Amino acid sequence: MREFAFSLVLMLIAHCAAAFEIEDHRWFGADNASQTVTILSTADIRFFAPMIESFLATNPAVAVDYTVASSTEVMRAIHAERRPFDLVISSAMDLQTKLANDGFVQRHEPDGAHVMADWAVWNDMVFAFTQEAAAIVLSNKVFEDLAVPRSRQELIALLRENPDLFRGKVGTYDIRQSGLGYLFATQDTRASDTYWRLTEVMGGLDAKLYCCSSDMIDAVEDGTLAVAYNVLQSYAINRQDTGRFTVVLPSDFSTVMLRSVVIPNNAPTVEMARLFLDHMLGQAFGPTGNAALGQSALDQRNEASLHRIRLGPGLLVFLDQLKKRAFLQEWTNAILQP
Amino acid sequence: MTPPVAQGSIRRRLLLLLLLVSAAMAVLLYFVVQSVAQQVAQDSQDNILAASARSVMDGARSVEGSISVDLPYSALSMLDSVTDERVFYAVWLGPEFLTGYRDLPRPPLRDQSTMAFASREFLGEQVRIVSVGRPFAVHEGQVLVEVSVAQTLSGQRQTLTEISHMALAIGAGFFAISAILALLVARSTIRPLDLLTASVARRGPKDLRPVSAPVPHEMVPLVASLNTLMQRLEASLARSEDFIAEAAHRVRTPLAIVRTKAEIIQRSVTKAENRAALREMIHAIDDSSRTAGQLLDHAMVAFRLDNLAQETIDLSALVQDSVERLRPISEIKDITLMVTASDAATIKGDSILLQSALHNLLDNAVKYSPAGSRVEVALRCGDFGPRIDVRDTGAGFADLDLERLTGRFERGTNSSGIVGSGLGLTIAKDVIEAHGGQLRIGNNPKGGACASLLFPWS
Incomplete structure (x- = not known):
């Protein structure tokens, strides 16, 4: 049997x-x-x-x-x-x-x-x-001498000021492959324009693209990445005991899935x-x-900066074939710069 | 008298009709509220759908001769704002499918710039669909962009359920209030009839005055007929009483003359058989004249009853008086007539009538008692008022049916051979009842009759 x-x-x-x-x-x-x-x-x-x-x-x-x-x-x-x-x-x-x-x-x-x-x-x-919130994971090794950015604006400024340090060492979801990555990206654009600016900056730094949060955390842990954007906070916290990275919830807004x-x-x-x-x-x-x-990690945060994604037919909008094609096109143009 | 045959009830019929009408109105109200609510719910859903479809249409623009549609986030999220709804949409460029749900049914547009609504089933649920169209200019000329948006009906259904419950409550409340009102209306409608009935029922047996209290318009003919009937009745009664009194009066005087003559002749007649014949004749004349006298009495009683006097009467004096008046007759028959008790008592009433009543009772007692017996009269004040008992030691009443005995010209079954008209008890009863009391008859345990006048306290 x-x-x-x-x-x-x-x-x-x-x-x-x-x-x-x-x-x-x-x-x-x-x-x-x-x-x-x-x-x-x-x-x-x-x-x-x-x-x-x-x-x-x-x-x-x-x-x-x-x-x-x-x-x-x-x-x-x-x-x-x-x-x-x-x-x-x-x-x-x-x-x-x-x-x-x-x-x-x-x-x-x-x-x-x-x-x-x-x-x-x-x-x-x-x-x-x-x-679960989307977080920024920062390698402790790289950020030994740097001020830890608390918001997207600070992260953008940091990346712009230190292009050589971060070139090839920033990573985020490949939203063409990951449904969650696409969800985070589309919801980020609904909340603020900073997402596009950040994507362009990351694109300019030859960003690496990942299928999933675990892979991004692995990459930060082994030093491949210095910054991973839109990583699932819950996964990151589960593995924080290694002490190799810091998890940051952006203070401007945190997309909560x-x-x-x-x-x-x-x-x-x-x-x-x-x-x-x-x-x-x-x-x-x-x-x-x-x-x-x-x-529990979320409960302590200020509800106002939580951008909780609402369940409902609004979510269907970014699944629309035309809309999705246009969004991916724009995103690809931003992240994959020649 | 046969009781009137009751068939149906005005009050019940009125109530039933009113209740039926209110029930019909309540049901009607329920359906009207329901259908209005349905319309309103449908309209409000249609409005939201239309707004959603228009906002999708606003996302459509002509870029370099081709049409692109940028679906606004709010276009679909607005459909879900109150209740969770499944949402479907489709965008068509003329015959070409652009995006959304290809199989979504599209209500046909009548002309290019209107909108159309339809209710269909889609993907296992009932949905409401709107289509809007707008012509766009492209390279090839003009093309119609058609946007369809559909939504499930759970919100509408929820609203309708709520309103349906409310409509039910409104209908029930309406019916309850109408029922109470119907009850009041039925009662108030029937009230003049009740009042008339009560006022007629309250009357004494001899009261034949016309009804003068105001009555509703509809009852005027009834009351008028009633009044006419009573008037005729009264006139006819009065006529016959008058006739009887007149006849009695006219008969009595000649009878008295005939009796006197007969007595004179009797004294001069020597032959025994003639004497006997004359005695019989005088006896018969006595009988007739007593009847005539009682008829007159009765007529007098009837007249006085109509206008009953309210003087204060000393009953013991009245008893004494009556006894003394009858004593000569009783002594002729060797009957001891005595007053055994005489409590002090006064009542209000007509002394002549009461005297007549008591006289008739005493007269009966003396008449039906054998020679040498006793007739006792007692006036006592009991717990319920004064009463006068007249007891004799005669044969007593053969039957105690007061109704029959007090009928006019009715006589007891064992009274043959005794002079009497059958009016005595009738008069006594009429008088005592006019004074609010009652006549009671019975037999003594040791033999003999007992008749009592029971007075109320006044």
Whole structure:
């Protein structure tokens, strides 16, 4: 049985790999569990494991099949290929909203035990369970002698004043690949024009482009990068114990992303999906909720400078084919300077 | 008298009609509010959709002869501001699809610069769609840019549910208030009728005066007929009473003459059989003249009852007086007539009538008692008022049906062979009832009849 289940998982992975691209996969809980929750997620296993483990502690008969993919791949798996998953977790709020808006998602009546914030639910379909800010990560080695910039303006000034120091050592998301990077970029432009100026400055310094936050943090840690812009603060804080970098939330405004979860229409075990979803919301909003998902760091900050991205159809605007093409064009022109 | 046949009730019918009307109005109100609300909710959603579509259209511009559309962020986010809605849009350049949802149904535009609305189903949910069009100049000439924006109806549905509940509450409240008003209206409409009924019912049995209290216009014919009827009745009653009194009076005088003559003849007649025949004749004449006398009495009573005097009467004096008046007759029959109790009591009333009543009772007692017996009269003041009891030791009443015995010319079943008209108890009853009291008859445990006049305290 165990072998069979394992080979089944392997087959599934192999099958999936044929279409959408999987980054990671892990099976939580007993191999012979009577029921399985299948989750497709953009969150790193390391980041999400506490949530699964607390769920398994109260539901020992259930196993969790956790698959990690990039937000674009998640979108492809659900929207284009209609893969059956019980839950879809993504940091790309716009794509989650589009899934819901386009009718790929079923409604869920959350367990009334915990009070959810208004901004955390859209249409009873999309449920936010963390809020995570985009941060600037600075290499401590490079910034030994330099004043740490507290805002985008200070960062722009710093980069302009020290082009030789930073050439080839600034990095940010490749928003053509990363759904989250695209979301951060588009929301930054809504909040302020400084994003375009910063992008142009970074483009002028031969910015390196990354698919994901972890890679950017790795690059800062190993000294490849001096500055990484729009890195997920929660990921960075998780790895700050190395003492090699500083995490800065820009004081002019901090774009805050809501990591959200949806139940697809074709979820194979809907009851399990609802159970797990309620568990997630309990962790996020209930009195026993843990702070492992990076919320505590945000709570201390002034709400006024938080630019929390609102769930809703507004997010569809930057997914518009024409709009996206134009935006990417403009961005590419700014970041890839000849 | 047969009781009137009741068929339906004006009050109930009125109430039912009013309630039916209010129920109909309440239901109508509910639907009117509902439909107006639906219209308003629809209109407000249409307005927002139209604003959204126009703002998308504003993002369309002609750049170097080709059309580009820059979707404004607010165009879609505005549709989600109150309730969470799914939102769809499509931009078409003539027949060419530019961006958005290709399958979104587009309500056909009537001409190039108007807008059109439609309700359709899209991606599993009911949506409201607006299309707006605007002509643009391009290289090839003019082309129509058409923007369609659609929105799910959860907000509209929520508003409608709220308004529907409110409309229901309004309808129910309206009905409740109308029901209370209907009750009041029915009662107040029927009130003059109730008043008339009460005023007629309150009247004494001999009160035949016309109804003079003001009545509503609609009831005037009824009251007029009633008054006419009573007037005729009164006239007819008066006529017959007059006739009887007149007849009795006319009969009595000749009878008295005939009796006197008969007595004179009786004294001069020597033959025994003739004497006996004359005695029978005198007896018969006595009978007739007593009847005539009582008829006159009755007529007098009837007349006096109509205008009852309210003088203060000493009942013990009245009893004494009546007894003394009847004593000669009782002594002829060797009957002991005695007053056994005489408490002090005064009442208000007509002494002549009361005397007549008591006289009739005493007369009956003496008449129906055998020679040598006793008739006792007692005046006592009980807890409920003065009462006069007249007891004899005669045969008693064979039956105690007061209604029948006090009917005019009714006589007891065991009264044959005794002179009487059958008017005595009638007179006594009429008089005592006119004074607010009552006549009671019964038999003594040791034999003999007992008739009592019960007075109220006055």
